Amino acid sequence: MNRPHHGTIFLEDACVTALQAFPGHQYLLRLEAPQCAARATPGTFVHLQCAADIPMRRPLSIMNADPATGTIELLFKVVGIGLRALAHTTPGARLSVLGPIGRGFEPDPARPRAVLIGGGVGMPPLRFLATRLATGGAWRPIAFFGSEVPFPFRPARAATALHGIDHRIDASDPLLESLGVPSRLASLATFDGCYRGYVTALAAEWLAALHAAERNDVAIYACGPAAMLQAAAAVARDFGLPAAVCLEEHMACGVGGCAGCVVPVATPDGPAMKRVCVDGPVFDARAVYPEIFAGA
Amino acid sequence: MLLTGCVGFGEEYTRVAGFSNRDAGAIVLKGTTLAPRLGNPVHRVCETPAGMLNAIGLQNPGVDVVVKQILPTLDFTETRFIANACGSTIEEYAEVCRRFDDSPIDAIEINISCPNVKEGGVSFGNYPEVSGRVVAACRRATAKPLIAKLSPNQTDIQANASACIEAGANALAVVNTVMGMAIDVEARRPVLANVQGGLSGPAIRPIAVLKTWQVWQVAKRHGVPIIGQGGIVDARDALEFIIAGATAVGIGTALFYDPLACRKINAGIVEYLDRHRIGQLADLVGSLGTDSSPPQACA
Ligand SMILES: Cc1cc2nc3c(=O)[nH]c(=O)nc-3n(C[C@H](O)[C@H](O)[C@H](O)COP(=O)(O)OP(=O)(O)OC[C@H]3O[C@@H](n4cnc5c(N)ncnc54)[C@H](O)[C@@H]3O)c2cc1C
Ligand SMILES: Cc1cc2nc3c(=O)[nH]c(=O)nc-3n(C[C@H](O)[C@H](O)[C@H](O)COP(=O)(O)O)c2cc1C
Ligand code: FES
Numbered sequence: 001m002n003r004p005h006h007g008t009i010f011l012e013d014a015c016v017t018a019l020q021a022f023p024g025h026q027y028l029l030r031l032e033a034p035q036c037a038a039r040a041t042p043g044t045f046v047h048l049q050c051a052a053d054i055p056m057r058r059p060l061s062i063m064n065a066d067p068a069t070g071t072i073e074l075l076f077k078v079v080g081i082g083l084r085a086l087a088h089t090t091p092g093a094r095l096s097v098l099g100p101i102g103r104g105f106e107p108d109p110a111r112p113r114a115v116l117i118g119g120g121v122g123m124p125p126l127r128f129l130a131t132r133l134a135t136g137g138a139w140r141p142i143a144f145f146g147s148e149v150p151f152p153f154r155p156a157r158a159a160t161a162l163h164g165i166d167h168r169i170d171a172s173d174p175l176l177e178s179l180g181v182p183s184r185l186a187s188l189a190t191f192d193g194c195y196r197g198y199v200t201a202l203a204a205e206w207l208a209a210l211h212a213a214e215r216n217d218v219a220i221y222a223c224g225p226a227a228m229l230q231a232a233a234a235v236a237r238d239f240g241l242p243a244a245v246c247l248e249e250h251m252a253c254g255v256g257g258c259a260g261c262v263v264p265v266a267t268p269d270g271p272a273m274k275r276v277c278v279d280g281p282v283f284d285a286r287a288v289y290p291e292i293f294a295g296a
Numbered sequence: 297m298l299l300t301g302c303v304g305f306g307e308e309y310t311r312v313a314g315f316s317n318r319d320a321g322a323i324v325l326k327g328t329t330l331a332p333r334l335g336n337p338v339h340r341v342c343e344t345p346a347g348m349l350n351a352i353g354l355q356n357p358g359v360d361v362v363v364k365q366i367l368p369t370l371d372f373t374e375t376r377f378i379a380n381a382c383g384s385t386i387e388e389y390a391e392v393c394r395r396f397d398d399s400p401i402d403a404i405e406i407n408i409s410c411p412n413v414k415e416g417g418v419s420f421g422n423y424p425e426v427s428g429r430v431v432a433a434c435r436r437a438t439a440k441p442l443i444a445k446l447s448p449n450q451t452d453i454q455a456n457a458s459a460c461i462e463a464g465a466n467a468l469a470v471v472n473t474v475m476g477m478a479i480d481v482e483a484r485r486p487v488l489a490n491v492q493g494g495l496s497g498p499a500i501r502p503i504a505v506l507k508t509w510q511v512w513q514v515a516k517r518h519g520v521p522i523i524g525q526g527g528i529v530d531a532r533d534a535l536e537f538i539i540a541g542a543t544a545v546g547i548g549t550a551l552f553y554d555p556l557a558c559r560k561i562n563a564g565i566v567e568y569l570d571r572h573r574i575g576q577l578a579d580l581v582g583s584l585g586t587d588s589s590p591p592q593a594c595a
Contacts, residue, residue, distance in 0.1 A: 005311045007310070007313040008311055008313070009311045010312075010313050011312060054343075056552060056553070057553075082343075098312070249338055250342060252341045252350065253302065253552050253555075256311065257303045257309055257551070258302055258552070259326070259352050260341035260350060262335070262338060262355070263338070271334065273334050278308075
């Protein structure tokens with residue numbers, strides 16, 4: 001039997017090692033889940049039980065995974081009963097974690113300038129991607145993050161200026177800054193040093209200042225609310241760039257069994273319904289938003 | 297057994313380390329129609345108290361792809377694989393069964409809860425007479441064992457069970473999901489794109505146990521076994537169905553809670569049999585006692 005996926009998702013009773021609260025009902029959760037940590041790649045996610053009395057799992061992207069310590073980090077914003085209960089977990093508690101799940105980002109080495117566009121709780125998989133790219137070879141990642149609530153970190157002052165971006169826009173992600181990955185932050189709210197507007201507009205300003213030849217090195221990786229992903233796809237179309245988008249949909253099984261989590265995708269054989277959990281969650285923007293790219 | 301719609305086409309759960317198809321007595325593949333179907337738009341699933349609603353819309357690649365491309369990839373030494381046949385017309389049900397007849401599939405379950413396009417979308421399974429016609433047409437199309445999957449959304453499940461048995465069903469699956477609906481009150485819209493969906497999970501268990509017990513009154517006279525299902529998550533739940541009259545039990549939603557539930561349920565049933573000194577599961581089937589007739593003492 002040819003079973004390439006066989007045994008790639010692990011069920012672990014993960015121990016909570018830290019829960020840190022940020023403004024805007026955002027939480028950073030650190031878990032000991034060694035098997036998941038060993039296999040996680042950026043864009044993959046865990047399907048976890050938030051509390052004993054809420055048996056249906058919730059999907060959350062992996063923000064960081066350290067195979068050495070066996071820990072994973074998640075970042076979530078309270079939405080409803082599940083994540084509200086999760087916000088009440090405490091260090092030492094155990095949570096059932098199923099992961100890592102899905103096909104994550106597959107960055108194209110022919111395009112070393114990876115432009116990461118993240119909105120709200122779409123930031124976690126891109127922070128993970130930035131971390132891995134910063135430590136792996138010839139990549140030159142750059143990140144643009146947007147949030148309408150205060151960022152789930154204290155923004156750092158960017159060390160280096162970015163061509164095409166006003167020098168007063170200097171708020172950056174401290175984690176990425178420490179890794180030497182340039183980043184800038186955007187918000188419609190007035191936050192110190194942040195671009196006032198959509199994160200996709202900020203990314204477009206930076207792209208517009210690149211030489212056409214430099215753009216050949218660029219690919220876009222995006223995760224965030226649907227409207228942001230569509231805007232990111234439009235930016236990719238306008239600049240003639242490939243784009244990968246990380247999607248969300250309600251899930252039941254999380255392992256490909258129920259077809260509950262699908263997204264319509266354009267394929268050479270016509271429209272198809274692909275499962276966000278195991279066929280994604282990362283998809284080619286052209287396949288997911290053919291109407292945006294029509295005629296491009 | 298692992299129930300249809302929850303385990304794709306038999307291989308999906310092998311992604312989970314520690315899961316084995318060998319842990320299940322049988323696996324029922326996703327509902328299959330004659331032509332491919334894309335299914336419903338999203339949202340297709342949502343959590344509800346002690347359960348969930350689903351309206352997948354029978355997304356499947358069509359019976360020919362299932363028979364020619366998917367079945368050859370399954371390892372039939374691991375467990376038994378059962379097809380789930382669906383249709384919009386009686387002819388479609390029969391044709392799906394005919395195409396499975398010439399395949400290694402171990403049995404065919406007929407999902408008689410599908411909407412009947414010729415009758416304005418009313419479920420075939422709502423009427424005993426129509427259910428019987430569906431089963432009879434499938435019976436003529438295949439020599440494989442046939443399982444009629446009964447719906448709880450009907451007035452007289454016993455009459456329906458009788459009709460299916462008389463039409464040639466070899467076993468009955470009791471029960472399918474209970475129709476339900478959830479509303480997003482902030483948006484004042486249904487949560488599911490299909491508006492309504494099938495409710496599964498522990499929320500429906502008492503309904504399913506009752507239906508199993510009712511169907512047992514009819515089925516035992518014909519020696520037709522019941523596959524009990526609806527909200528089973530552990531061995532105790534499974535035992536309720538067996539005592540009510542089920543010969544086998546199935547889980548669907550419980551896998552979403554715990555992908556490795558099957559092995560635990562089987563172990564729990566064995567432990568119960570040992571503790572009660574019951575030699576074989578068959579002795580427990582339909583052993584429900586009441587005040588007027590207490591349970592039989594076991595050897
Ligand atoms: C692959 C993936 C990665 C995700 N990563 C993150 C992340 O890193 N951080 C984060 O904060 N959120 C993330 N989400 C969204 C998160 O799963 C939902 O916000 C969460 O399920 C809401 O649960 P709730 O009980 O709090 O809300 P409720 O609204 O009470 O949930 C009701 C039901 O709807 C489902 N649901 C509601 N909103 C969503 C949604 N946006 N996506 C999927 N299911 C939903 C829930 O799982 C639950 O079954 C991700 C979603 C997916 C699919
Ligand atoms: C996501 C999902 C999809 C389902 N799809 C089908 C289907 O295609 N055909 C069918 O006969 N039953 C279908 N069912 C019903 C199950 O097979 C089972 O009868 C029901 O869910 C009750 O068992 P449970 O409570 O253990 O899940 C589906 C159930 C779920 C949860
Ligand atoms: S959640 Fe079941 S197939 Fe994706």
